[in-house]
Amino acid sequence: MTVRVAALLPLVALLAWLAAAPGQARAQDVARGEYLAQAGGCLGCHVEAREGATPFAGGRALKSPFGTFHGPNITPHPEAGIGRWTEADFRRAMREGIRPDGARYFPAFPYVAFTRIGDADLRDLWAYLRSLPPSPQRNRPHDLSFPYNIRFGVAFWNFLHFTPGPMPDGKGQGPEARGRYLAEALGHCGECHTPRDWTGGLRRDATYAGSTMNGAKVPAITPERLARWSAGDLSEFLSSGMTPDGDFAGGEMAEVIRNSTGKLAAEDLAALVAYLRAPARR
Ligand code: HEC
Ligand code: HEC
Numbered sequence: 064m065t066v067r068v069a070a071l072l073p074l075v076a077l078l079a080w081l082a083a084a085p086g087q088a089r090a091q092d093v094a095r096g097e098y099l100a101q102a103g104g105c106l107g108c109h110v111e112a113r114e115g116a117t118p119f120a121g122g123r124a125l126k127s128p129f130g131t132f133h134g135p136n137i138t139p140h141p142e143a144g145i146g147r148w149t150e151a152d153f154r155r156a157m158r159e160g161i162r163p164d165g166a167r168y169f170p171a172f173p174y175v176a177f178t179r180i181g182d183a184d185l186r187d188l189w190a191y192l193r194s195l196p197p198s199p200q201r202n203r204p205h206d207l208s209f210p211y212n213i214r215f216g217v218a219f220w221n222f223l224h225f226t227p228g229p230m231p232d233g234k235g236q237g238p239e240a241r242g243r244y245l246a247e248a249l250g251h252c253g254e255c256h257t258p259r260d261w262t263g264g265l266r267r268d269a270t271y272a273g274s275t276m277n278g279a280k281v282p283a284i285t286p287e288r289l290a291r292w293s294a295g296d297l298s299e300f301l302s303s304g305m306t307p308d309g310d311f312a313g314g315e316m317a318e319v320i321r322n323s324t325g326k327l328a329a330e331d332l333a334a335l336v337a338y339l340r341a342p343a344r345r
Contacts, residue, residue, distance in 0.1 A: 089190060092186065092187045092190035093194045095191075096187035096191025097191045099180075099187055099249065101327075102245060102323060102327060103177070103180075104250065104323040105137075106118055106119065107123070107318050108123050108172075109121055109135070109137050110122070111123055112124075117138075117198045119137050119198070120198035120200040121200060121202055122136075122200065122202075127277075128263070129208065129263065130205065130207030130208050130211060131205065131206045131207070132169060132205045132207070133202065133204070133206075135202045136198060136200050138195045138197050138198040139192065139195060140198055141197070143197075143199045143200055144197060146197055148163060150189050153185070153188075153189045153192070154185055156168065156174070157174060157178070157180060158177075158180075158227055158229070159178070160172070160174035160225065167214050167218055167221065169205070169207075169217060170217065170224070170225075173254050175224065175265070176247060176250075177248070177249075177251070178228060178229070179230040179247055179248035180229060180248045180249060181229045181230075181232045181248075182229065183232075184232060223262060223264055224262070230244060230247065230248055231244070232248075238337035239334070239337050241334035241338075242335045243338045250323060252271065255274065255281050256282075257269060257274060258274040259274065271283060271285050272285060276315070279314060279315075284339060286339070286341060289339055289340060290340075294333075294337070297336045297340065298333065301320060301325070301327075301332060302324065302325050302332060303320070303325065304321075304325070
């Protein structure tokens with residue numbers, strides 16, 4: 064009898080392995096998704112700016128010339144968060160800027176950049192968001208002035224400023240291609256560093272030429288402007304916040320470095336630096 068049980072053991076082990084295998088694949092997706100969420104700086108807009116705030120539970124006030132937006136709860140809570148969403152809902156939000164009920168998101172949610180994220184990366188991001196502990200924290204309504212509070216108006220804005228569709232993720236295509244994906248699809252550097260026209264659209268003729276945000280200056284990060292920094296200076300700044308003069312990045316950039324560029328893998332950081340310094344970048 065014992066002999067027979069022992070003979071069955073390899074089969075039992077095989078069955079257990081088969082049952083666990085999809086779970087293991089998912090754990091990998093979640094880990095990749097966490098990394099992508101860092102590269103995309105999702106936390107910065109989806110957590111309150113106070114000690115002990117629940118990550119991704121929303122509540123961050125985002126000031127703009129059109130009023131104050133509040134980053135929503137994107138944990139899988141069924142009522143307070145996005146727990147009832149399907150993966151297709153998530154893909155449509157990120158790729159097209161459209162809510163599950165068909166209404167438009169405001170471009171304070173940088174879907175203009177996130178639309179460039181590839182399908183595989185969206186899948187991993189979704190796996191990561193699903194893995195978060197659900198938070199019951201209620202969303203705070205946006206506080207916008209007329210006529211900017213009309214979601215319908217965004218359809219017209221999108222017509223002017225939004226071209227949906229992914230770009231290649233640059234893997235295996237050289238550091239500059241990978242860096243471009245990190246800066247444009249995930250890192251949304253242009254959302255702060257590119258000036259806007261009076262309708263709030265990014266000026267395509269002046270990519271990374273510097274801007275102002277709520278009265279504060281955002282410096283240019285064009286290759287000409289960054290030429291005074293070596294590649295080493297730039298990667299030091301993007302990983303620790305320290306400038307060549309020994310100053311430290313302040314304000315919004317300090318948070319971008321803490322949550323996002325400071326967490327990039329060495330290879331991705333080098334790719335981002337190569338892209339930022341490439342003369343033919345635009
Ligand atoms: C610059 C700020 C900002 C960043 C960065 C940001 N978001 Fe958001 N996000 C918003 C705002 C604001 C909204 C709400 C827009 C609206 O109500 O029209 C939003 C909405 C969403 C929604 C829809 C939630 C709902 O309840 O409808 C999802 C999902 C989402 N963001 C995911 C992400 C992910 C994933 C990332 C990182 C890759 C990210 N966001 C980065 C500001 C941001
Ligand atoms: C939320 C807004 C925001 C985003 C997103 C952002 N930045 Fe910045 N960045 C700033 C601000 C503000 C400063 C000025 C910081 C200071 O004065 O200390 C800055 C400074 C910098 C500087 C220093 C330039 C100089 O001449 O001093 C570099 C380089 C830089 N950012 C690169 C990037 C890159 C690369 C990305 C995308 C991965 C990015 N930034 C995303 C707001 C932002």
